Amino acid sequence: MSRLVIFDCDGTLVDSQANICRAVEEAFVEARVAVPPRDAIRRIVGLSLVEAMQALLPEAADADHRILAQGYKDKFVAMRASGMLDEEPLFDGIGSLVERLARDGWLLGVATGKSDRGLDRVLATHGLAHHFVTLQTADRHPSKPHPSMIAAAIAEAGADPARTAMIGDTTYDVMMAVNAGVRAIGVGWGYHEPDELTAAGAHGVALAVADLPHHLEL
Template identity: 45%
Template sequence: MPPAAPEPILALFDCDGTLVDSQHMIVAAMEATYRGQGLVPPTRERTLSIVGLSLREVFLVLGADSPDFPPPELMVEAYKEAFNTMHARKPETEPMFPHVMETLIALRGRDEFLLGMATGKARRGVDRLLKAYAMEGWFAAIQTADIAPSKPHPGMVLQAMAEAGTEPARTVMIGDTTYDMEMAKAAGAHAIGVSWGYHPVDSLITAGADRIVTDFRDIPDVIAALVMAAADA
């Protein structure tokens, strides 16, 4: 009787700041949203610090110290309108970070890996991105702000594992924010932080990152090492 095939490894990727560099669109849309409400926009650094949260959570955080801040639902709709208007005028896709495409293709070619995505983007934005890069059908599980609790709640990881049929010990979250690291750890999964995103590396380590990578091409080997170490523990 042939040996049973090993359980799959779910490589679960964040999107903004991990796969693609969307900071210019995000910052510009945030500035347009605030100005449309007669408010002073947050700094670029402040805006990037909350990338990864769902939009409602973003505006709850940003307005926490302002008693006259508009309702978060109003700000969410204003942001969506600003972002979609800007994208319609300038539809260029957010650029991928170096070596993302070649590495995702390599992972897809290995039977032991499944690709997944857990992102604060809306599903509409994810679908637009996947279509632009001809990646439709690549991901076994896609969790977005439309269908799951905001990071760092573990819901996205838990739902992705259920859809992909993987266990926490064989699930690895790859992201650029503390929210990604905290979400992974809350779900019992491994966490890899990337150095090129929107949160400082020191913060990722404090938030629970098992490893930090500085080159996307290193991710498959780091995933394998984490999963193997867990199996041997």
């Protein structure tokens, strides 16, 4: 069976923190809730929206988490419609890495807390969409670290779980991979620290994009 590498998006493929932080801040302001610091907001990147709001405001009621999640969606849509979204740049070397892995015969996928629309926009902007055979988003799955996205990606790609790797920058990505029984590879340029990724169960942590092929020797 084929080998598959699944990438997280925010903090792994692209640096999207500016848009995420601004949308969270505006949603909290509108809800008249104290705005969390950006360090705290970056910590929740990768979670689905309700779970992210639970992490940011654990003392609030479930209904308030849903209101904040909807507020985030509304702010993001408004930012997109007004042309106020910042560019979400690829991290240096990611474009070349994706092309190299595709040439080397890897099947490629994405598992992300983004929506379908958000992920499609990122891949189209950077001309990468044609490289990916499976795209799994928060629109159809439970939040990370539930293994649903990885299981669906493996099934859709027709890949071998023993030859599948998940690459991500957060403990949620690593724990999702562990829960799915696939290789977990952390990256050191995103929103959680390398030692956290190792403690969460990462089989290895790449500190530079150029190091990733070494960690993919399955």
